[in-house]
Amino acid sequence: MVPDEVPAIVPRSARFTEARWVAKYRWAALGGDLIAALVGVSLALVARFGAQINEGYFVLGAVLPVAWLACVALERGYETRYFGTGPEEFRSILRAAVALTALIAVTSYATKSNVARGFVVLAVPMTCLAALLVRWLLHRSLAGRRFVGRCMRRVLIVGRNQQVTTLRKHLEERPADGYTVVATCLPRGDVRAEPEAGSAKLGRTEEDILAAVDMYSVDVVAVAADPELAGQSLRRLSWALEQRGIDLVVSPGIVEVAGPRISIRPVAGLSLLHLERPSVSGGPHLLKNIFDRVVGFFMLLLAAPILLVAAALVKFTSRGPVLFRQTRVGRAGDEFSMLKFRSMVVDAEERKADLHEQSDGNDVLFKLRDDPRVTRVGRYLRRFSVDELPQLVNVLRGEMSLVGPRPPLPTEVATYAIDDARRMLVKPGLTGLWQVSGRSDLTWEESVRLDLRYVDNWSIALDLLILWKTARAVFGRDGAY
Structure with a gap:
């Protein structure tokens, strides 16, 4: 089932195709953020100035929602990989609020404008809270669909039997995270005694992986702590997946450890994974x-x-x-x-x-x-x-x-x-x-x-x-x- 040749350059029509739910979620997020900004700015104007709103603040009220969308975009709030993730998506909104506050301060100083601090203190937090509410509602809606098998990202897991089994189990325990395993790539000869339903097992060369990506319409390739698929091999695979618009994720093999304890730091020209000590004292x-x-x-x-x-x-x-x-x-x-x-x-x-x-x-x-x-x-x-x-x-x-x-x-x-x-x-x-x-x-x-x-x-x-x-x-x- 592996083609004789895998083209180095993928046709443009095969690249970056998005699932329909991704586009709908992005438009819903954009619309929700715009409404949140309009509501936040409007309430702030009424609360701060009442009926006496001068023309300059009407202009500012029209510009701020656009600036808000730009800040959210800069903080990766509309990136597909963060849709439905929860904490990371919410953090992008919080970072956007900080960025918008800084933008208002810098612009006010540069243009010698006297923007009422009371207005900013009200507008930014209310916009942020409204946007967080929108994202929470979208997150809950998406999680509900994922529990019945919809709006999932199709995953190909690459690695050895034990690591693949562990990673697959963790992904299947959390359907709300939106990953469904459609195939696994194991070393030839390293196969399970009893094949699992819905999972094809192929070889693990770069050609095998790319063939599986095309065959099963994969959205994400997950490498499960595989020392043999590292260094230059992993780099070449990432280049090939980049051409297809496919995400590559690498599991370090550390289970049951939350993200805040894991960080990547450059040491001697290498990116090393640091595991912080737990906070028990x-x-x-x-x-x-x-x-x-x-x-x-x-x-x-x-x-x-x-x-x-x-x-x-x-x-x-x-x-x-x-x-x-x-x-x-x-x-x-x-x-x-x-x-x-x-x-x-x-x-x-x-x-x-x-x-x-x-x-x-x-x-x-x-x-x-x-x-x-x-x-x-x-x-x-x-x-x-x-x-x-x-x-x-x-x-x-x-x-x-x-x-x-x-x-x-x-x-x-x-x-x-x-x-x-x-x-x-x-x-x-x-x-x-x-x-x-x-x-x-x-x-x-x-x-x-x-x-x-x-x-x-x-x-x-x-x-x-x-x-x-x-x-x-x-x-x-x-x-x-």
Whole structure:
């Protein structure tokens, strides 16, 4: 299936052809940004000047939307590769707002114009917020289409079997990112025992790759950490793909590491990939502690009425203590007493052995969807995660964090492998990545993988995102038992 010759120069008609959805998205983004600028400028004019708007500001109000579109374009806000990516697309809007502010300042100084600062302070932020809202709506719309297999970028993965399989798995786990694998190029003889549906496997020479690109109408070629396809070979491939308007991406083989920790720096004439250390100590750790204590305090105040009602219900509907205390392992292996509202009968631990074979949990954690040990009130407390609220006291004590890995039992820690123990580099949390990614329904390996991803990529922004997703998960049915 490989042609005898692959032309060095591709006909112009074969270059840079865009999918129909790309053009629609670009026009929607352009139109949305223009409307955002018109709305932002109009509101700023009315708010700053009321009905007394002089002619000069009408001219400025007409020029600013055009300048806004130019700034967004300069900040790559209309590049195909960023469409639907989310963070990078939003960052282009924020950078455009900074660029527009600088442009107004420089132009005002150069032309000796006296532009009202109040107008600029209102116009630029309102335009930026409106544009961010437009992009968020476009992003959500595109993500919905991608979940049903539409508006996807067709990917050809090149590399060895194991690396190709890993990269393919990650791409298929995130359909909202918009990549669908249509073919793979492996070294001849290096094939899977069981071919996967929808994926052809070809050779891995440059001719094979280019033939596959043309055969499967590929949009992106992804090289999966292949040491044999590097240097001059990779450079020549990039030239050939450039002629066809095809994107080339290279996976460094580093998985579960977020973009902010990865940077490319020139060293000795080479572009080297630097992997920054995770923020688990020092200033970032102090910032997380302050965030936990402040937010945890206000959450405890807001939850106080719920805590009182829940405590009364537990006390008067079943015998036993209101609070359930259990020894858990925290940061650096320190043990502490974790608090929860008691949601089970008093002899729950004694009855656990008889129910172990019915567990719906994973290989390490015991979970039972219809656990007979759970009290009637306890079932509702668990349904809305109210039984976890006393752990806010653990947060204020500094034993737990609002967000982090699940607090393990000492018996679990005793079975940890070296990789698993990295979870104890940070404090355990009330919620975490694994709770909002399936909660009780994940396997043990998936739970550990998500906890390690959190440890390696922690940030305040990630904590806020997880807290938001937790609120949504609490009011959903999945995994809440």
